[in-house]
Amino acid sequence: MNDSRRFTIFIHVCAVIVALIFLAPFAWLFIASVSSQAALLKVPLHWIPSHISFERYHQIFSSPQGTIFGNFRASLLNSLIVASATVAISITVGIFGAYAFARLRFRGQRASLLLFLSTYMVPPIALVIPMYLIMVRLHLLNTRLGLIIVYCTFATPFVLWIMGNYFQTIPRELEDAARIDGCTRIGALFRVVLPLARPGLLSTMLFAFLIAWDEFLYALIFTSTTAAKTIPVAIAEFTGRYTTDFGLQAAGGILAAVPPVLIAVVFQRYIVGGLSSGAVKG
Amino acid sequence: MATTAGTLPRRSGTSWRARTREGRFALALLAPSVVVVFGIVVYPILRTIYTSFYAVNTPFPGHFPYVGFRNYTYALGNSEFWSAVERTAYFTIVSTGFELVFGMGIALLLYAPLRGRWLFRTIVVLPWALPTIVNGAMWRYFFDAQYGVINAALTQLGIQSSYHAFLGSPFGALNIVVLADVWKNTSLVAFFLLAGLTTIPRDLYEAARLDGYGRWGAFVHITLPLLRPVIVVVLVLRTIEAFKVFDIIYVMTGGGPANGTQSIAFYTYQRAFSDEFFGYGSALSILIVLFIMAFAILYIRLLRSDTYAVG
Numbered sequence: 001m002n003d004s005r006r007f008t009i010f011i012h013v014c015a016v017i018v019a020l021i022f023l024a025p026f027a028w029l030f031i032a033s034v035s036s037q038a039a040l041l042k043v044p045l046h047w048i049p050s051h052i053s054f055e056r057y058h059q060i061f062s063s064p065q066g067t068i069f070g071n072f073r074a075s076l077l078n079s080l081i082v083a084s085a086t087v088a089i090s091i092t093v094g095i096f097g098a099y100a101f102a103r104l105r106f107r108g109q110r111a112s113l114l115l116f117l118s119t120y121m122v123p124p125i126a127l128v129i130p131m132y133l134i135m136v137r138l139h140l141l142n143t144r145l146g147l148i149i150v151y152c153t154f155a156t157p158f159v160l161w162i163m164g165n166y167f168q169t170i171p172r173e174l175e176d177a178a179r180i181d182g183c184t185r186i187g188a189l190f191r192v193v194l195p196l197a198r199p200g201l202l203s204t205m206l207f208a209f210l211i212a213w214d215e216f217l218y219a220l221i222f223t224s225t226t227a228a229k230t231i232p233v234a235i236a237e238f239t240g241r242y243t244t245d246f247g248l249q250a251a252g253g254i255l256a257a258v259p260p261v262l263i264a265v266v267f268q269r270y271i272v273g274g275l276s277s278g279a280v281k282g
Numbered sequence: 283m284a285t286t287a288g289t290l291p292r293r294s295g296t297s298w299r300a301r302t303r304e305g306r307f308a309l310a311l312l313a314p315s316v317v318v319v320f321g322i323v324v325y326p327i328l329r330t331i332y333t334s335f336y337a338v339n340t341p342f343p344g345h346f347p348y349v350g351f352r353n354y355t356y357a358l359g360n361s362e363f364w365s366a367v368e369r370t371a372y373f374t375i376v377s378t379g380f381e382l383v384f385g386m387g388i389a390l391l392l393y394a395p396l397r398g399r400w401l402f403r404t405i406v407v408l409p410w411a412l413p414t415i416v417n418g419a420m421w422r423y424f425f426d427a428q429y430g431v432i433n434a435a436l437t438q439l440g441i442q443s444s445y446h447a448f449l450g451s452p453f454g455a456l457n458i459v460v461l462a463d464v465w466k467n468t469s470l471v472a473f474f475l476l477a478g479l480t481t482i483p484r485d486l487y488e489a490a491r492l493d494g495y496g497r498w499g500a501f502v503h504i505t506l507p508l509l510r511p512v513i514v515v516v517l518v519l520r521t522i523e524a525f526k527v528f529d530i531i532y533v534m535t536g537g538g539p540a541n542g543t544q545s546i547a548f549y550t551y552q553r554a555f556s557d558e559f560f561g562y563g564s565a566l567s568i569l570i571v572l573f574i575m576a577f578a579i580l581y582i583r584l585l586r587s588d589t590y591a592v593g
Binding site for chain 1: 304406409411473476522526529563
């Protein structure tokens, strides 16, 4: 057996081991979500459930509002709305700023970009108390709008950073040509630059969605009922209250994971493209 | 991050008039972002700095005594604070270190000519997309002292004779939080490094092979040096994120047992929201910001000396 063949076998074995380490927790989470409570609490544990039931999923989707199951569904919907709106607003707003950072020269350019990025260094815990008081005064407490406004404050600098770098990879000549043909700068941005920046745009949207979906502390402090409570808060509350209902914890966890996982899997081929021209070349 | 601005191409020879016009246009383009970000965060930041100088012990407005730097000096002379800093530093260094090493391995695998590469890549994406809170709740269940699958597996395989309270010892619990964090975040690090790998020209490896370097030699002499800027970016991002760690601790251990997993952000949360020491909590959060800024400056220095070295 030659060296190259041995190496090929080696990397495949490694890949299989990594895949198993990543998949096993998901597999067990799924098994737990379709096993009976009694089976999960049995010692010694049986690894293959004797009968499976999708009852928990069914209840989450069909139980009336006000029950634990109905609340799960409501927070799932809240998370979807909040994360989607955050992506839509931060991308729309950030694209113009990113273009300015990539293509224009102005005084304080470097400093202002650093200022935007430095907001990333401020932990939410440092802002959450005064923000709470503002939310109370503006009647935004326990509303989805309140969360969306706060989430845009950390999603937008991210868009500026990744898209700003991505725009720089698009040849300036293409844009100049469009402008000679009579396009305005904004016209060239929408007709020439943005279509070419689609991979970067998709990867930025994916990241922004995941960040918004994952956020916990603000949602924990600002929301209290199903009117705005997001899925991470609902899950933290539930696992704190029903500490041994592992089956329902698992089912809720799986459902909370489905939207971000689905989006990440569908758009995965843009992750590396967006990062390599966006963040990494930096 | 600083490099972003550092490598912007300079255009010389534009007239002063054109530059002011460009400046005004840039301002107009940036205005929405400024409003969305700074319109919301500036007042809270100033308010937190202000509050940190007062003895505030209720969330409601009122009159509070000015205490100068006493909230800060109290924190800096407090052993609980320093233990929390120590634990956070441990968590940050160990989790970031493992994420970097494993992330590098996985990035190399993702870049290697694997069969079913797309499938492998899809699998690697999964942990990263799993929400942090779900991840924390999941590992808490897996390591449960009575019903956890880790206990079941280790006992049934004969590795341990009876069930073990993994999350029961302070240091053990901290390490399990590290494990959960590494399991989820290694993927992101791998994708960053993979993005860096794709920018390295293939013919460099060819040249290295002709020079008689093996795979390991090429990795040490080509891959690692060329990846250094990417590694620094990842290091900055992960360090900042790890130093702010809160969510996973909230759901996995609640800071326990015996404060064994109480990170600095969690300590601040407890002082502010359980004890309602808002003045002290504000001072603590300003201290966190200062710590993180110190890190960031250190890394930016590192990155700068790096770019000079490369050319």
